[in-house]
Amino acid sequence: MTILTRKTNNLMRILVTGANGFIGKNLIVNLNTQESFSVLSYSRENTIDDLNDLVKKADAIIHLAGENRPRDLSEFEKVNSELTKSLCEVIRAKGRKIPLILASSTQANLDNPYGKSKLAAEVAVERLANETGNPVHIYRLPGVFGKWCRPNFNSVVATFCNNIANGIPIQIKDISTKLSLVYVDDVVADFISVIQQDSRGISRPLIEPEYNITLGELASQIRAFENCRVNLISEQVGTGLVRGLYSTYLSYLKPEQFSYLLPCHRDERGVFVEMLKTKESGQFSYFTTLPGVTRGKHFHNSKSEKFLVIRGSASFCFRHIVTDELYEIFTNGNEPKVVDTVPGWTHDITNVGSEEMIVMIWANEIFDPNKPDTIAADV
Numbered sequence: 001m002t003i004l005t006r007k008t009n010n011l012m013r014i015l016v017t018g019a020n021g022f023i024g025k026n027l028i029v030n031l032n033t034q035e036s037f038s039v040l041s042y043s044r045e046n047t048i049d050d051l052n053d054l055v056k057k058a059d060a061i062i063h064l065a066g067e068n069r070p071r072d073l074s075e076f077e078k079v080n081s082e083l084t085k086s087l088c089e090v091i092r093a094k095g096r097k098i099p100l101i102l103a104s105s106t107q108a109n110l111d112n113p114y115g116k117s118k119l120a121a122e123v124a125v126e127r128l129a130n131e132t133g134n135p136v137h138i139y140r141l142p143g144v145f146g147k148w149c150r151p152n153f154n155s156v157v158a159t160f161c162n163n164i165a166n167g168i169p170i171q172i173k174d175i176s177t178k179l180s181l182v183y184v185d186d187v188v189a190d191f192i193s194v195i196q197q198d199s200r201g202i203s204r205p206l207i208e209p210e211y212n213i214t215l216g217e218l219a220s221q222i223r224a225f226e227n228c229r230v231n232l233i234s235e236q237v238g239t240g241l242v243r244g245l246y247s248t249y250l251s252y253l254k255p256e257q258f259s260y261l262l263p264c265h266r267d268e269r270g271v272f273v274e275m276l277k278t279k280e281s282g283q284f285s286y287f288t289t290l291p292g293v294t295r296g297k298h299f300h301n302s303k304s305e306k307f308l309v310i311r312g313s314a315s316f317c318f319r320h321i322v323t324d325e326l327y328e329i330f331t332n333g334n335e336p337k338v339v340d341t342v343p344g345w346t347h348d349i350t351n352v353g354s355e356e357m358i359v360m361i362w363a364n365e366i367f368d369p370n371k372p373d374t375i376a377a378d379v
Contacts, residue, residue, distance in 0.1 A: 011038040014195065015054050017087070018064030019043045022149040023103065026184045027062065027191060034192075048086055055090045060099040060195045063087060063125075066118075081120035088128040099135040099195055100125060106142045106180070126202055135199045139187075142210060146184030146244065147251035157181065157218065157245070162252040164222045175216025182207040183244035211241040218245075225249045229260045233277045233366070269293045270356065274367075282364040286310070289351040289359070296348035303373045305341040305363045307349065309333050312357030317379040318345045326379070333358070346377040 014031060018024045019041035031037045040054045042065065055061065066080050084102065091098050102125045107115040122138055129136040149155045151162035156179065163170045187207050194205055213221075224235050225246055237246040265272045270288035277283040289295055289312075299321055307316070311333040318327045321344055331337045332353070341347050351357040365373075 010036070012036055012196070013038045013040055013057055013059045015040040015042060015058035015061045016064060017042040017051075017061070017083075018066060018103075021064055021066075022146070022155075023144060023184060023187060024064050025148050026146060027064070027188045030188050030192065051087065052090050052093075055087070055094060055098065058098055060101075061087070061091070062101045062103070062191055062195060064103045066103065066121075080114070080117035081124065084121035085124045088124050091134060092128060092132055097132070097134045099137070099199065100128070101137045101139065101191055101195055104138055104140045106140050108140055129202045133200065135201065135203075137194050137199070137203045137205055139191075139205055139207065141187065141207065142180035142182055144184055144187055145181055146248055149184075149248070151252070156215065157248060158252075160219055160222050161245070161249045164219075164226050165249060165252040165257070166254070170219060172215050172219060175214060175219070177215045179213050179215065179218065181211045181213065181241070182209075183211075183241075185244070209240070211244075213241065221245055222249055231277070232262075232274055232283075233279060236279070269295055277366045282362060283366050285361045285363070287359055287361065289349070289357045291351050291354055291356070294348050294350040297346070297378055298374050298376050299346035300341065300343050300373050300375070302343055303363060303365055304343060305361055307339045307341070308336065308360040310358040310360055312351055312355050312359075313353030314357060314359065315350045315352045316347060317350070318342070318347045319377075319379045320345055321377060346379055348379050 014037055016024055016028055016031075016039060019028060020043045024041075024043075028039050028041065031039050040058055042051055042054055044065075046054075063084065065083055087100075091100065102121060104122050105115070105118045108118040108122060109115065125136045125138060128134050143155065143157065145155060145157035149158035151158040153159075160170050162168070186209070190205060190207055194203075221235070221242065222245065226249075228234050235242055235246065237243050262273050262275060270290055270293065272285065272287040274283060274285045287295065307314075309331050313332040314330070316329040316331070316339050318329075319325065327345075329339055330352070331339060349359065
């Protein structure tokens with residue numbers, strides 16, 4: 001598909017309804033970081049007259065405004081369906097095609113007041129597309145999770161993350177209950193991509209990836225994030241669902257929770273601090289060493305390490321435990337050089353400078369005192 005060129009002053013003006021909602025906030029922040037967009041916002045504080053003026057200026061519309069937990073069930077129809085119908089009439093009256101994204105819900109298939117109101121909204125935008133040719137994209141979203149979602153409202157992910165992060169109990173009726181989830185960053189990215197495409201008629205895009213998890217698994221995963229500050233073992237937070245959940249969990253920490261202390265082991269040589277451990281890729285630590293002091297004097301059968309001197313000057317000495325071959329490496333904090341310890345070579349590190357030395361270490365496995373694989377031996 002080609003990219004839309006309908007822009008004024010080189011900016012594509014995107015009207016976001018429901019601007020103060022969870023998805024709206026994430027969307028607008030993202031749009032504002034990109035130079036090609038200008039954001040128009042519509043929220044509960046605005047009137048229908050405001051909507052008319054905003055649509056007149058818009059090059060595209062992302063319709064997020066909706067009600068999902070009202071005090072009065074009549075609000076479902078008033079906000080979800082009637083507001084959408086009003087929006088469609090305003091677009092129709094402008095006499096030009098304005099690409100429209102509707103954030104619907106997978107509950108549009110269900111026979112309940114919320115589902116019925118979302119289905120009615122879909123019917124309204126479909127009619128607009130069929131009668132005028134206005135491009136319409138209908139997203140039936142499953143549970144959306146991410147930062148700034150309101151806890152104890154309509155998102156179990158937000159509730160679990162908020163409560164566990166802040167020491168508040170959570171309740172689970174059935175741990176086997178299955179959830180379908182999409183991450184807000186993926187939703188936002190797809191919206192922005194689709195709204196720029198020069199499309200025709202009606203489309204029903206799907207957010208990918210979509211994740212499936214049970215309530216029990218969700219609670220266990222979020223508790224594991226909490227525990228990592230104690231056992232220092234990080235979850236696999238780099239990709240997929242766990243990445244999104246971890247980001248979401250962190251967003252519910254209060255500023256006074258942003259930092260935490262680590263155990264510090266101190267002796268006559270300096271200090272040793274373990275910072276982070278991983279289940280599959282070892283652990284990260286650092287140590288300090290006073291001038292003239294030597295650490296190490298051991299070898300490993302299988303364990304490997306990487307040393308990086310951050311400050312000070314070091315001499316790394318090695319001896320092959322079978323052949324007695326010797327080797328020495330000098331490095332310092334002004335030269336970012338990694339030194340590997342190799343299985344079968346005993347090694348030590350000496351501070352040969354005049355200041356306290358600071359060294360970062362990565363080991364390929366978590367230290368196990370029952371199987372240390374660390375055998376004392378002089379170089």
